[in-house]
Amino acid sequence: MNHLPPLAFCLSPLDRAEVVRRDAAALKALEKQTDAQAVLFLRGDPALADNTLLRWPFSKAVRMSQVAEPILLGLQDGAPLYAVDLLPDAETPGLPEFTDTRTAGMRVSIEESGILAQARSLIEWRRKHRFCSNCGAETHQAEAGRKRICPDCGTEHFPRIDPVAIMLVVKDDWCLLGRQESWPERMWSALAGFMEPGETIADATAREIWEEAGIQCDPSTAEIVDNQPWPFPSSLMIGLIIEAVTVGITVDAHELEDARWFSRDEIRAMLSGAHPEADIPPKIAIARRLLEVWASRS
Ligand SMILES: [Zn+2]
Incomplete structure:
Protein backbone atom coordinates (compact mmCIF):
# COMPACT_ATOMS: atom_id res chain seq x y z
CA MET A 1 0.00 0.00 0.00
CA ASN A 2 1.03 3.61 -0.47
CA HIS A 3 2.51 5.56 2.43
CA LEU A 4 -0.46 7.81 2.97
CA PRO A 5 -1.37 9.78 6.08
CA PRO A 6 -3.73 7.70 8.24
CA LEU A 7 -7.44 8.17 7.81
CA ALA A 8 -9.77 8.69 10.77
CA PHE A 9 -10.08 5.58 13.00
CA CYS A 10 -6.71 4.29 11.72
CA LEU A 11 -4.20 5.14 14.43
CA SER A 12 -4.14 4.29 18.13
CA PRO A 13 -1.48 5.03 20.73
CA LEU A 14 -2.53 2.08 22.89
CA ASP A 15 -0.63 -1.10 23.68
CA ARG A 16 -3.45 -3.64 23.67
CA ALA A 17 -1.91 -5.41 26.66
CA GLU A 18 -2.05 -8.93 25.32
CA VAL A 19 -0.05 -10.53 28.15
CA VAL A 20 -1.76 -8.71 31.02
CA ARG A 21 -5.19 -9.79 29.75
CA ARG A 22 -4.42 -13.41 30.57
CA ASP A 23 -3.35 -12.64 34.16
CA ALA A 24 -6.31 -12.12 36.49
CA ALA A 25 -4.18 -10.75 39.34
CA ALA A 26 -2.43 -8.28 37.05
CA LEU A 27 -5.81 -7.14 35.68
CA LYS A 28 -7.06 -6.48 39.21
CA ALA A 29 -3.90 -4.51 39.98
CA LEU A 30 -4.36 -2.43 36.81
CA GLU A 31 -7.81 -1.36 37.91
CA LYS A 32 -6.34 -0.08 41.17
CA GLN A 33 -3.66 2.04 39.53
CA THR A 34 -4.21 5.70 40.39
CA ASP A 35 -3.68 6.69 36.75
CA ALA A 36 -6.37 4.27 35.46
CA GLN A 37 -8.86 6.15 33.30
CA ALA A 38 -11.98 5.42 31.31
CA VAL A 39 -13.66 6.88 28.24
CA LEU A 40 -17.44 7.05 28.54
CA PHE A 41 -20.08 5.91 26.08
CA LEU A 42 -23.84 6.21 26.06
CA ARG A 43 -25.86 4.27 23.47
CA GLY A 44 -22.69 3.68 21.45
CA ASP A 45 -21.57 7.29 21.33
CA PRO A 46 -18.64 8.87 23.22
CA ALA A 47 -18.44 11.80 25.60
CA LEU A 48 -16.18 14.56 24.33
CA ALA A 49 -14.55 17.50 26.08
CA ASP A 50 -12.94 20.17 23.92
CA ASN A 51 -12.68 17.82 20.93
CA THR A 52 -10.95 15.07 22.91
CA LEU A 53 -12.40 11.90 24.39
CA LEU A 54 -13.48 12.71 27.92
CA ARG A 55 -11.42 10.62 30.36
CA TRP A 56 -12.67 10.06 33.87
CA PRO A 57 -10.83 8.33 36.71
CA PHE A 58 -11.62 4.64 36.35
CA SER A 59 -13.30 4.30 39.77
CA LYS A 60 -15.64 7.23 39.11
CA ALA A 61 -16.64 5.83 35.71
CA VAL A 62 -17.37 2.39 37.14
CA ARG A 63 -19.55 3.90 39.88
CA MET A 64 -21.47 5.79 37.22
CA SER A 65 -21.93 2.77 34.92
CA GLN A 66 -23.80 0.74 37.60
CA VAL A 67 -23.81 -2.61 35.77
CA ALA A 68 -21.78 -2.80 32.57
CA GLU A 69 -18.33 -4.32 32.94
CA PRO A 70 -15.50 -2.03 31.86
CA ILE A 71 -13.57 -3.06 28.76
CA LEU A 72 -9.79 -2.68 28.89
CA LEU A 73 -8.76 -0.94 25.67
CA GLY A 74 -5.04 -0.99 26.45
CA LEU A 75 -2.16 0.83 28.06
CA GLN A 76 -0.94 4.31 27.23
CA ASP A 77 2.51 4.97 28.70
CA GLY A 78 1.73 2.28 31.27
CA ALA A 79 -1.61 3.78 32.31
CA PRO A 80 -4.65 1.59 31.64
CA LEU A 81 -7.51 3.01 29.60
CA TYR A 82 -10.97 1.44 29.74
CA ALA A 83 -14.21 1.97 27.89
CA VAL A 84 -17.26 2.24 30.12
CA ASP A 85 -20.71 1.93 28.61
CA LEU A 86 -23.40 3.65 30.63
CA LEU A 87 -26.89 2.22 30.93
CA PRO A 88 -29.06 3.33 28.00
CA ASP A 89 -31.43 5.06 30.41
CA ALA A 90 -28.66 6.62 32.53
CA GLU A 91 -29.71 9.87 34.14
CA THR A 92 -28.10 12.57 32.05
CA PRO A 93 -27.97 15.50 34.52
CA GLY A 94 -24.37 15.79 35.66
CA LEU A 95 -23.18 13.71 32.75
CA PRO A 96 -21.10 15.16 29.95
CA GLU A 97 -22.48 15.63 26.47
CA PHE A 98 -22.36 12.59 24.21
CA THR A 99 -21.51 13.08 20.54
CA ASP A 100 -22.51 11.02 17.53
CA THR A 101 -19.52 8.75 16.74
CA ARG A 102 -19.21 9.87 13.12
CA THR A 103 -19.06 13.51 14.17
CA ALA A 104 -16.68 12.63 17.00
CA GLY A 105 -14.42 10.82 14.53
CA MET A 106 -13.99 14.08 12.62
CA ARG A 107 -13.40 16.17 15.75
CA VAL A 108 -10.91 14.18 17.83
CA SER A 109 -7.23 13.77 16.95
CA ILE A 110 -6.23 10.94 14.63
CA GLU A 111 -4.73 9.02 17.61
CA GLU A 112 -7.94 9.32 19.58
CA SER A 113 -10.05 8.29 16.60
CA GLY A 114 -8.36 4.87 16.74
CA ILE A 115 -9.30 4.54 20.41
CA LEU A 116 -12.83 5.59 19.52
CA ALA A 117 -13.12 2.96 16.78
CA GLN A 118 -11.86 0.18 19.04
CA ALA A 119 -14.10 1.14 21.96
CA ARG A 120 -17.26 1.58 19.94
CA SER A 121 -16.87 -1.69 18.03
CA LEU A 122 -16.26 -3.64 21.26
CA ILE A 123 -19.20 -2.04 23.04
CA GLU A 124 -21.57 -2.73 20.15
CA TRP A 125 -20.31 -6.30 19.80
CA ARG A 126 -20.87 -6.96 23.48
CA ARG A 127 -24.34 -5.48 23.38
CA LYS A 128 -25.39 -7.74 20.50
CA HIS A 129 -23.59 -10.93 21.54
CA ARG A 130 -24.62 -11.51 25.12
CA PHE A 131 -25.75 -15.05 24.42
CA CYS A 132 -23.79 -18.03 23.12
CA SER A 133 -24.48 -18.68 19.43
CA ASN A 134 -23.70 -22.37 20.01
CA CYS A 135 -26.04 -23.20 22.91
CA GLY A 136 -27.94 -20.04 23.85
CA ALA A 137 -26.56 -19.60 27.38
CA GLU A 138 -25.58 -16.17 28.63
CA THR A 139 -21.85 -15.57 28.07
CA HIS A 140 -19.46 -13.73 30.35
CA GLN A 141 -16.65 -11.35 29.62
CA ALA A 142 -13.07 -12.65 29.67
CA GLU A 143 -9.60 -11.13 29.25
CA ALA A 144 -11.01 -7.72 30.20
CA GLY A 145 -13.34 -7.59 27.22
CA ARG A 146 -11.26 -9.09 24.44
CA LYS A 147 -13.50 -12.15 24.28
CA ARG A 148 -16.57 -13.76 25.85
CA ILE A 149 -16.86 -17.33 27.11
CA CYS A 150 -19.91 -19.55 27.38
CA PRO A 151 -20.08 -21.11 30.88
CA ASP A 152 -22.22 -24.00 29.62
CA CYS A 153 -20.48 -25.28 26.49
CA GLY A 154 -17.10 -23.53 26.81
CA THR A 155 -17.24 -21.84 23.40
CA GLU A 156 -15.07 -18.75 23.15
CA HIS A 157 -16.54 -15.82 21.25
CA PHE A 158 -14.34 -13.12 19.75
CA PRO A 159 -15.34 -9.67 18.48
CA ARG A 160 -16.41 -9.80 14.86
CA ILE A 161 -14.88 -7.75 12.09
ZN1 LIG B 1 -22.58 -22.14 24.78
Whole structure:
Protein backbone atom coordinates (compact mmCIF):
# COMPACT_ATOMS: atom_id res chain seq x y z
CA MET A 1 0.00 0.00 0.00
CA ASN A 2 1.03 3.61 -0.47
CA HIS A 3 2.51 5.56 2.43
CA LEU A 4 -0.46 7.81 2.97
CA PRO A 5 -1.37 9.78 6.08
CA PRO A 6 -3.73 7.70 8.24
CA LEU A 7 -7.44 8.17 7.81
CA ALA A 8 -9.77 8.69 10.77
CA PHE A 9 -10.08 5.58 13.00
CA CYS A 10 -6.71 4.29 11.72
CA LEU A 11 -4.20 5.14 14.43
CA SER A 12 -4.14 4.29 18.13
CA PRO A 13 -1.48 5.03 20.73
CA LEU A 14 -2.53 2.08 22.89
CA ASP A 15 -0.63 -1.10 23.68
CA ARG A 16 -3.45 -3.64 23.67
CA ALA A 17 -1.91 -5.41 26.66
CA GLU A 18 -2.05 -8.93 25.32
CA VAL A 19 -0.05 -10.53 28.15
CA VAL A 20 -1.76 -8.71 31.02
CA ARG A 21 -5.19 -9.79 29.75
CA ARG A 22 -4.42 -13.41 30.57
CA ASP A 23 -3.35 -12.64 34.16
CA ALA A 24 -6.31 -12.12 36.49
CA ALA A 25 -4.18 -10.75 39.34
CA ALA A 26 -2.43 -8.28 37.05
CA LEU A 27 -5.81 -7.14 35.68
CA LYS A 28 -7.06 -6.48 39.21
CA ALA A 29 -3.90 -4.51 39.98
CA LEU A 30 -4.36 -2.43 36.81
CA GLU A 31 -7.81 -1.36 37.91
CA LYS A 32 -6.34 -0.08 41.17
CA GLN A 33 -3.66 2.04 39.53
CA THR A 34 -4.21 5.70 40.39
CA ASP A 35 -3.68 6.69 36.75
CA ALA A 36 -6.37 4.27 35.46
CA GLN A 37 -8.86 6.15 33.30
CA ALA A 38 -11.98 5.42 31.31
CA VAL A 39 -13.66 6.88 28.24
CA LEU A 40 -17.44 7.05 28.54
CA PHE A 41 -20.08 5.91 26.08
CA LEU A 42 -23.84 6.21 26.06
CA ARG A 43 -25.86 4.27 23.47
CA GLY A 44 -22.69 3.68 21.45
CA ASP A 45 -21.57 7.29 21.33
CA PRO A 46 -18.64 8.87 23.22
CA ALA A 47 -18.44 11.80 25.60
CA LEU A 48 -16.18 14.56 24.33
CA ALA A 49 -14.55 17.50 26.08
CA ASP A 50 -12.94 20.17 23.92
CA ASN A 51 -12.68 17.82 20.93
CA THR A 52 -10.95 15.07 22.91
CA LEU A 53 -12.40 11.90 24.39
CA LEU A 54 -13.48 12.71 27.92
CA ARG A 55 -11.42 10.62 30.36
CA TRP A 56 -12.67 10.06 33.87
CA PRO A 57 -10.83 8.33 36.71
CA PHE A 58 -11.62 4.64 36.35
CA SER A 59 -13.30 4.30 39.77
CA LYS A 60 -15.64 7.23 39.11
CA ALA A 61 -16.64 5.83 35.71
CA VAL A 62 -17.37 2.39 37.14
CA ARG A 63 -19.55 3.90 39.88
CA MET A 64 -21.47 5.79 37.22
CA SER A 65 -21.93 2.77 34.92
CA GLN A 66 -23.80 0.74 37.60
CA VAL A 67 -23.81 -2.61 35.77
CA ALA A 68 -21.78 -2.80 32.57
CA GLU A 69 -18.33 -4.32 32.94
CA PRO A 70 -15.50 -2.03 31.86
CA ILE A 71 -13.57 -3.06 28.76
CA LEU A 72 -9.79 -2.68 28.89
CA LEU A 73 -8.76 -0.94 25.67
CA GLY A 74 -5.04 -0.99 26.45
CA LEU A 75 -2.16 0.83 28.06
CA GLN A 76 -0.94 4.31 27.23
CA ASP A 77 2.51 4.97 28.70
CA GLY A 78 1.73 2.28 31.27
CA ALA A 79 -1.61 3.78 32.31
CA PRO A 80 -4.65 1.59 31.64
CA LEU A 81 -7.51 3.01 29.60
CA TYR A 82 -10.97 1.44 29.74
CA ALA A 83 -14.21 1.97 27.89
CA VAL A 84 -17.26 2.24 30.12
CA ASP A 85 -20.71 1.93 28.61
CA LEU A 86 -23.40 3.65 30.63
CA LEU A 87 -26.89 2.22 30.93
CA PRO A 88 -29.06 3.33 28.00
CA ASP A 89 -31.43 5.06 30.41
CA ALA A 90 -28.66 6.62 32.53
CA GLU A 91 -29.71 9.87 34.14
CA THR A 92 -28.10 12.57 32.05
CA PRO A 93 -27.97 15.50 34.52
CA GLY A 94 -24.37 15.79 35.66
CA LEU A 95 -23.18 13.71 32.75
CA PRO A 96 -21.10 15.16 29.95
CA GLU A 97 -22.48 15.63 26.47
CA PHE A 98 -22.36 12.59 24.21
CA THR A 99 -21.51 13.08 20.54
CA ASP A 100 -22.51 11.02 17.53
CA THR A 101 -19.52 8.75 16.74
CA ARG A 102 -19.21 9.87 13.12
CA THR A 103 -19.06 13.51 14.17
CA ALA A 104 -16.68 12.63 17.00
CA GLY A 105 -14.42 10.82 14.53
CA MET A 106 -13.99 14.08 12.62
CA ARG A 107 -13.40 16.17 15.75
CA VAL A 108 -10.91 14.18 17.83
CA SER A 109 -7.23 13.77 16.95
CA ILE A 110 -6.23 10.94 14.63
CA GLU A 111 -4.73 9.02 17.61
CA GLU A 112 -7.94 9.32 19.58
CA SER A 113 -10.05 8.29 16.60
CA GLY A 114 -8.36 4.87 16.74
CA ILE A 115 -9.30 4.54 20.41
CA LEU A 116 -12.83 5.59 19.52
CA ALA A 117 -13.12 2.96 16.78
CA GLN A 118 -11.86 0.18 19.04
CA ALA A 119 -14.10 1.14 21.96
CA ARG A 120 -17.26 1.58 19.94
CA SER A 121 -16.87 -1.69 18.03
CA LEU A 122 -16.26 -3.64 21.26
CA ILE A 123 -19.20 -2.04 23.04
CA GLU A 124 -21.57 -2.73 20.15
CA TRP A 125 -20.31 -6.30 19.80
CA ARG A 126 -20.87 -6.96 23.48
CA ARG A 127 -24.34 -5.48 23.38
CA LYS A 128 -25.39 -7.74 20.50
CA HIS A 129 -23.59 -10.93 21.54
CA ARG A 130 -24.62 -11.51 25.12
CA PHE A 131 -25.75 -15.05 24.42
CA CYS A 132 -23.79 -18.03 23.12
CA SER A 133 -24.48 -18.68 19.43
CA ASN A 134 -23.70 -22.37 20.01
CA CYS A 135 -26.04 -23.20 22.91
CA GLY A 136 -27.94 -20.04 23.85
CA ALA A 137 -26.56 -19.60 27.38
CA GLU A 138 -25.58 -16.17 28.63
CA THR A 139 -21.85 -15.57 28.07
CA HIS A 140 -19.46 -13.73 30.35
CA GLN A 141 -16.65 -11.35 29.62
CA ALA A 142 -13.07 -12.65 29.67
CA GLU A 143 -9.60 -11.13 29.25
CA ALA A 144 -11.01 -7.72 30.20
CA GLY A 145 -13.34 -7.59 27.22
CA ARG A 146 -11.26 -9.09 24.44
CA LYS A 147 -13.50 -12.15 24.28
CA ARG A 148 -16.57 -13.76 25.85
CA ILE A 149 -16.86 -17.33 27.11
CA CYS A 150 -19.91 -19.55 27.38
CA PRO A 151 -20.08 -21.11 30.88
CA ASP A 152 -22.22 -24.00 29.62
CA CYS A 153 -20.48 -25.28 26.49
CA GLY A 154 -17.10 -23.53 26.81
CA THR A 155 -17.24 -21.84 23.40
CA GLU A 156 -15.07 -18.75 23.15
CA HIS A 157 -16.54 -15.82 21.25
CA PHE A 158 -14.34 -13.12 19.75
CA PRO A 159 -15.34 -9.67 18.48
CA ARG A 160 -16.41 -9.80 14.86
CA ILE A 161 -14.88 -7.75 12.09
CA ASP A 162 -16.76 -7.48 8.79
CA PRO A 163 -14.56 -6.84 5.74
CA VAL A 164 -16.05 -4.54 3.13
CA ALA A 165 -14.50 -4.00 -0.29
CA ILE A 166 -14.90 -0.40 -1.48
CA MET A 167 -13.68 0.17 -4.97
CA LEU A 168 -12.96 2.81 -7.53
CA VAL A 169 -13.57 1.27 -10.93
CA VAL A 170 -11.42 2.99 -13.54
CA LYS A 171 -11.10 2.89 -17.32
CA ASP A 172 -8.45 5.09 -18.88
CA ASP A 173 -9.25 8.65 -17.75
CA TRP A 174 -12.66 7.78 -16.30
CA CYS A 175 -13.91 6.36 -13.02
CA LEU A 176 -17.25 4.96 -11.97
CA LEU A 177 -19.27 6.38 -9.07
CA GLY A 178 -22.71 5.45 -7.85
CA ARG A 179 -25.34 6.93 -5.60
CA GLN A 180 -28.08 5.57 -3.37
CA GLU A 181 -31.53 7.04 -3.12
CA SER A 182 -31.15 7.75 0.60
CA TRP A 183 -28.03 9.88 0.14
CA PRO A 184 -28.06 13.68 0.08
CA GLU A 185 -28.76 15.17 -3.32
CA ARG A 186 -25.62 15.56 -5.47
CA MET A 187 -23.68 12.95 -3.45
CA TRP A 188 -21.74 10.31 -5.40
CA SER A 189 -19.32 7.74 -4.04
CA ALA A 190 -17.35 4.58 -4.75
CA LEU A 191 -19.26 1.30 -4.93
CA ALA A 192 -18.90 -1.00 -1.92
CA GLY A 193 -20.07 -4.32 -0.59
CA PHE A 194 -19.49 -6.89 2.13
CA MET A 195 -17.15 -9.72 1.30
CA GLU A 196 -18.68 -13.17 1.26
CA PRO A 197 -17.25 -16.41 2.70
CA GLY A 198 -14.73 -18.11 0.46
CA GLU A 199 -13.84 -15.01 -1.57
CA THR A 200 -10.55 -13.24 -2.11
CA ILE A 201 -10.61 -9.46 -1.83
CA ALA A 202 -10.11 -9.11 -5.59
CA ASP A 203 -12.91 -11.56 -6.41
CA ALA A 204 -15.32 -9.83 -4.01
CA THR A 205 -14.47 -6.52 -5.66
CA ALA A 206 -15.15 -7.77 -9.17
CA ARG A 207 -18.36 -9.49 -8.07
CA GLU A 208 -19.77 -6.35 -6.40
CA ILE A 209 -19.17 -4.24 -9.50
CA TRP A 210 -20.80 -6.85 -11.70
CA GLU A 211 -23.83 -7.12 -9.39
CA GLU A 212 -24.33 -3.41 -8.82
CA ALA A 213 -23.36 -1.91 -12.16
CA GLY A 214 -23.13 -4.78 -14.67
CA ILE A 215 -19.51 -3.94 -15.44
CA GLN A 216 -16.84 -6.60 -15.81
CA CYS A 217 -13.49 -5.94 -14.15
CA ASP A 218 -10.17 -7.72 -14.25
CA PRO A 219 -9.49 -9.01 -10.69
CA SER A 220 -5.77 -9.22 -11.48
CA THR A 221 -5.66 -5.40 -11.63
CA ALA A 222 -7.14 -4.94 -8.13
CA GLU A 223 -4.83 -2.65 -6.16
CA ILE A 224 -5.38 -2.18 -2.43
CA VAL A 225 -4.84 1.53 -1.85
CA ASP A 226 -5.75 1.90 1.82
CA ASN A 227 -7.87 0.40 4.57
CA GLN A 228 -9.84 1.74 7.48
CA PRO A 229 -11.65 0.38 10.53
CA TRP A 230 -15.23 1.68 10.29
CA PRO A 231 -16.94 1.20 13.66
CA PHE A 232 -20.58 1.22 12.44
CA PRO A 233 -20.49 -1.24 14.03
CA SER A 234 -17.48 -3.33 13.03
CA SER A 235 -16.50 -3.03 9.39
CA LEU A 236 -13.02 -3.03 7.96
CA MET A 237 -13.10 -0.98 4.76
CA ILE A 238 -10.62 -2.25 2.17
CA GLY A 239 -10.15 0.44 -0.45
CA LEU A 240 -9.17 -0.62 -3.96
CA ILE A 241 -8.71 0.70 -7.44
CA ILE A 242 -9.59 -1.81 -10.16
CA GLU A 243 -9.68 -1.62 -13.95
CA ALA A 244 -12.88 -2.19 -15.91
CA VAL A 245 -12.97 -4.44 -18.94
CA THR A 246 -16.42 -3.29 -20.11
CA VAL A 247 -18.03 0.17 -19.81
CA GLY A 248 -21.77 -0.32 -20.35
CA ILE A 249 -23.68 0.24 -17.09
CA THR A 250 -26.67 -1.80 -15.89
CA VAL A 251 -27.68 -0.50 -12.47
CA ASP A 252 -29.14 -2.91 -9.90
CA ALA A 253 -32.00 -0.80 -8.62
CA HIS A 254 -32.01 -2.65 -5.30
CA GLU A 255 -28.49 -1.40 -4.58
CA LEU A 256 -28.13 1.90 -6.41
CA GLU A 257 -30.25 4.75 -7.67
CA ASP A 258 -27.73 5.57 -10.37
CA ALA A 259 -24.15 5.01 -11.53
CA ARG A 260 -22.13 6.88 -14.10
CA TRP A 261 -18.63 7.54 -15.36
CA PHE A 262 -16.85 10.73 -14.29
CA SER A 263 -13.73 12.12 -15.95
CA ARG A 264 -10.57 12.74 -13.96
CA ASP A 265 -11.04 16.48 -14.42
CA GLU A 266 -14.53 16.20 -12.95
CA ILE A 267 -13.15 14.31 -9.93
CA ARG A 268 -10.55 17.02 -9.41
CA ALA A 269 -13.34 19.59 -9.47
CA MET A 270 -15.36 17.53 -6.98
CA LEU A 271 -12.35 17.29 -4.65
CA SER A 272 -12.09 21.07 -4.62
CA GLY A 273 -15.85 21.51 -4.27
CA ALA A 274 -16.09 23.14 -7.66
CA HIS A 275 -18.18 20.61 -9.58
CA PRO A 276 -21.47 22.24 -10.63
CA GLU A 277 -23.69 19.26 -9.91
CA ALA A 278 -21.89 16.59 -7.88
CA ASP A 279 -20.29 16.15 -4.45
CA ILE A 280 -18.18 13.38 -2.91
CA PRO A 281 -17.93 12.16 0.71
CA PRO A 282 -15.98 14.13 3.35
CA LYS A 283 -12.41 13.47 4.43
CA ILE A 284 -13.41 10.90 7.07
CA ALA A 285 -14.44 8.48 4.30
CA ILE A 286 -12.01 6.16 2.55
CA ALA A 287 -13.98 6.74 -0.68
CA ARG A 288 -12.54 10.24 -0.81
CA ARG A 289 -9.03 8.84 -0.29
CA LEU A 290 -9.50 6.57 -3.33
CA LEU A 291 -10.53 9.56 -5.42
CA GLU A 292 -7.63 11.67 -4.15
CA VAL A 293 -5.13 8.96 -5.05
CA TRP A 294 -6.56 8.37 -8.51
CA ALA A 295 -6.94 12.08 -9.26
CA SER A 296 -3.29 12.67 -8.40
CA ARG A 297 -2.23 10.19 -11.07
CA SER A 298 -1.96 11.63 -14.53
ZN1 LIG B 1 -22.58 -22.14 24.78
